[in-house]
Amino acid sequence: MPFSSLGLLPVLQRAVEELGFVQPTPVQAAAIGPMLAGRDLLVQARTGSGKTAAFALPLLQQWLNGAPQAPKPVRGLVLVPTRELALQVGQVLRDVSSRMPGLAKIAVVFGGVSINPQMMGLRGGADIVVATPGRLLDLVRNNALKLGQVETLVLDEADRLLDLGFNEELSEVLALLPAQRQTVFCSATFPPAVKALAAQLLVEPQEVRIAELVAALPDIEQRAITVDAERRTSLLKHLVLASPDDRALVFVATKYATELVADKLGRVGIRAGYFHGEMSQGARTATLDAFKAGELQVLVATDMAARGLHIDALPVVVNYDLPRAAEDHIHRIGRTGRAGGKGLAISFITTDSEAHFRLIEKRQGQRVPREVVAGFEPTAVQAAVADESAGADDNASTTPAGAGTGLDPNGGVKGKRPSKKDKLRAAAADAASDRAARKPR
Known part of the structure; x- marks a missing residue:
């Protein structure tokens, strides 16, 4: 037409x-x-x-x-x-x-x-x-x-x-x-x-x-990487350094996080800037212009950058923190893969964010297989979540995913985590056992 x-x-x-x-x-x-x-x-x-x-x-x-x-x-x-x-x-x-x-x-x-x-x-x-x-x-x-x-x-x-x-x-x-x-x-x-x-x-x-969702388009590849929360910055550094020619827009939850993550990236030689709503208009414009011109490789931003920004040929969007509202996932990853171009959207999935990402998947009508990056494997608990989420191999053991880890096979956490007092009692018991083992017989 x-x-x-x-x-x-x-x-x-x-x-x-x-x-x-x-x-x-x-x-x-x-x-x-x-x-x-x-x-x-x-x-x-x-x-x-x-x-x-x-x-x-x-x-x-x-x-x-x-x-x-x-x-x-x-x-x-x-x-x-x-x-x-x-x-x-x-x-x-x-x-x-x-x-x-x-x-x-x-x-x-x-x-x-x-x-x-x-x-x-x-x-x-x-x-x-x-x-x-x-x-x-x-x-x-x-x-x-x-x-x-x-x-x-x-x-x-x-x-x-x-x-x-x-x-x-x-x-x-x-x-x-x-x-x-x-x-x-x-x-x-x-x-x-x-x-x-x-x-x-x-x-x-x-x-x-x-009704076409960005997430369903063939020109935007989605990846979901399971990682411990405290290792997300290290993983981000690894991914950025592995693709030095690609610009990346990284979404975090707070103004403080934009500045903190950008500073940590800068310490390893990555040209990174931050973007949030409390910056002056002049500073925001200068930062965006620098990112668009390729002077910055990484822009760490709050959801202020999820809408209304057009950045030509932006190859990568990273969800360092998942958006609070599942619908905002569409807006975030929509910064890449624009005007017929190809794009990559990466989401970091922690133990605490797994259930929320499942809701995002449900809303967008698309399943994103979980993966791990060598050298950044999550803890046993998080790995169990990832295995259960991705589905067990047909030839693997029939033991339910999460068995022995305190995880419900359907994704919930069974029982309660040890309290601080419980941990202190356990440490005291271990110390007593050590002392008893050292006593001369």
Whole structure:
């Protein structure tokens, strides 16, 4: 199906051709027509599927069809959860707009930087605004823009907007918008909170569900390596040093861990940087630019990097810590294998994270065989978990996996671990036995 069959104006068709878009992706083919027709949309598609262009092109056509006004009223509003996603969406809109007559004014605004340049940039209005909710409200309170003429609202990564606690800000923004408008929800996952908000705001929406999961695509290989928690950093060093030409995006659970792991990698000569939400915008941008340019081999990041980042030809993603939400696994590994390229996603599986990874496997509908790396074999307990998870060999003993280790063959832990007092008593008993053995007879 060519772009010419979707109802786009000739000027937009030429723009996408100049940008190298040969044919629409599935989500673009399904969403552009209904959005051009003014329908509310509920769009579920994986990261990297092209959903940004699916709403960007109709927004620009809406601008082309509108009558020029001064100052420019905001007709299109895109709300996003992070600065990086705001910049990415704004870049797509500007790339297309730059190939059209009468350049549309695209404003990209977010927190973490001075508000004054953004206020100055909004003098004379804007045609389309891409914003994080908090900064958008700041600008409204400072009379830098008004939202009374918004014709289309897009919530991009709607689940993440709610995960990051934007509920109150969203309510304030929605109260400022016209009741009669088009609303578009875009996200890779739709947990109950998002479904409830969609039911409240969307009017007879057209549902576009591209249910293909990143994890199921043949161009992303997944590996699950069992390892003791305290040896993950050593294993990471080993894997990175074994592939010195490959860049790797490594996900950890906390801000502190990003800095700690990056520092340990740096001590063995690995060019590593860290990325988290408490960094200044300038530092975040500089770090990402260095990683994209290949000046850094490894970027250690929190889930702040799981969405909205496009890094060309990123070969490897590593889950040093598993994501708290099983759905975020899709977003994380979606940083690799983009635009038809091949990618590798590696997850470190510890004793404590085995059950959670099974849930991730269930959600993604794909089993990932457990493996060990020579020299980094886990303890006997963890090895038993890995053996049980991978399945015993047909010719092996029929003793249930985990027998004699305190592990239930079905994955649970039987009984209770020895308490500190139990360990002290056992140590005292061993010492007494040693003393008795040394006594002369």
